[in-house]
Amino acid sequence: MTKVQTVKINNKYAAKMKKGYPLIEKGAIEQPKLLKREGELLRLVDEKGDFIGIGYYGVQNKGLGWIISRRPDERVDTAFFARKIQTALSHRQKLFNDPETTAFRVVNGEGDGLGGVTIDFYGGYYLIQWYSKGIYSFKEPLLAALGQVAEYKGIYQKKRFKEKGQYLEEDDFVMGERGSFPIIVKENGVRFAIYLNDGAMTGVFLDQREVRKAIRERYSEGADMLNMFSYTGAFSVNAALGGANLTTSVDVANRSLPKTIEQFAVNGMDYEQQEIIVDDVFQYFKYAARKKRTFDLVVLDPPSFAKTKKRTFSAAKDYTGLLKETIAITKDQGVIVASTNCSAFGMKKFKRFIQDACKETKTNFNILEEYSLPEDFRTIRAFPEGDYLKVVFLRVKK
Ligand code: SAH
Secondary structure: OOOEEEEEEOHHHHHHHHOOOOEOOHHHEOOHHHOOOOOOEEEEEOOOOOEEEEEEEOOOOOOOEEEEEOOOOOOOOHHHHHHHHHHHHHHOHHHHOOOOOOEEEEEEHHHHOOOOEEEEEEOOEEEEEEOOHHHHOOHHHHHHHHHHHOOOOEEEEEEOOOEOOEOOOOOOEEEEOOOOOOEEEEEOOEEEEEOOOOOOOOOOOHHHHHHHHHHHHHHOOOOEEEEEOOOOOHHHHHHHHOOOOEEEEEEOOOOHHHHHHHHHHHOOOOHHHOEEEEOOHHHHHHHHHHOOOOEEEEEEOOOOEEEOOOOEEEHHHHHHHHHHHHHHOEEEEEEEEEEEOOOOOOHHHHHHHHHHHHHHOOOEEEEEEEEOOOOOOOOOOOOHHHOOOEEEEEEEEO
């Protein structure tokens, strides 16, 4: 087992870390030079030497690692990971027992006491995502633990950290039997085609499950629906199943066209009855305005950052502008589903973007519903920035 190094935490950070804050922030460590090898275990103490927690060194944008135990005598071995994963699995029992939903998150990083790693369940397969070289160094005991406590057909992984300065493309298969992709999973009865071996994304973002259900059940009947930044069209498929008159999906990536066709097809729908457009949303706003096309329901779910040939988009800076363009092509009494996964701001600021956009376009609005992460994306109160998802349904009155 790895040797545990004792590391001092600055007073400024120690108090909140003692109260449960799990992230080892960049400024927290008095002598960062003592950290040598990612994956090494750290016994964190305050300036007086009082114990704070056991953490590991693993570099992410967010910080230098995570506290993974509050017990001074913790042994970080297979049994340790097995206990963590077992507890995490028990919190998802309801989902495991739901035959209509076969894809969900089972370990949500620090929300389940294991900052730096997530594990998702996809119809019998598990997908592990490693967010640092440090946590990846625990691959062996963590995999052994998952094998002990979970039944699986196969296990896949994605490394979400750079090696030799870049993200390496490799075979993501780890153990068990290989899937034959796409595998078809269900979410509240809706089907999705999933690829666990095809780049960074799998075909669906699991954190939007409740939002997709709300759209299907309460907002789609008879609607002309527009899905901006549509990726594989998961929102469009739900709107169509909910009785939308027409769905229009817009995404700049070429892959979005075949991917969206596939998601309609696996749900037994004729994609030719839907509109799937490969274009920059900012071009599409102009096009729709010129053609005087308006919509009853618009879903707006941009990435936090995006770079196209023409411009860079940042949710923190550009969301208000995006909403103003959306309001312009939304019908009176129409509904906008404003969504963001940007962790740089919270719900309060997000609502301010909505208010500003409505004010600047002289539009009245009322909020119908709000969503944050679903239960399987467990978060802890001590780390509110882990609850990154913000979704607001608003009705606009022109
Ligand atoms: N709403 C999607 C997820 C969006 S992921 C869902 O529910 O599954 C972000 C997507 O935005 C990516 O597919 C990317 O290709 C697309 N994108 C980024 N910049 C864009 C732009 N300027 N115009 C259109 N699509 C863009």
